Amino acid sequence: MADSWLPSLLTATPEEGYALAVKLSRTAVKLTQPSAEIRERVRGDYAENFEALIAISQVVATNFQTVSAANGYWRS
Template sequence: MTDSWLPSLLTPTPEAGYALAVKLSRTAVKLTQPSAEVRERVRSAYAEDFAALIAISHVVATNFQTVAAANGYWRS
């Protein structure tokens, strides 16, 4: 069996959970557009687009909700 890039949603802290949420979001982009050249080329198109940046924040927030729920919101 090969190693998984996502062995678990469990993280020790909320900060680690947020980092995982960002990684989930970035991985989704890489899987959707596998060409690094294309991703680099279009980056400038959304880098100053406030609506796109807000949309990106929403995706990360949604992924963070998932990670937080998986971790029982870091409550014992």
């Protein structure tokens, strides 16, 4: 498991959980489009597109729901 980029969904705090949700989202983009050159080239297409930015936020929110559930919503 040491070589895994995602050894666990468990985090100590909600803030760490949110950071993990962002990482999950970013990694999905990198795996879907492995070319850094293409990702950089199309970044301008969505950087000022409010619909695209809302869609990105929704993906992060979905990933945060997953991480939150895995962490029992940080309740003891």
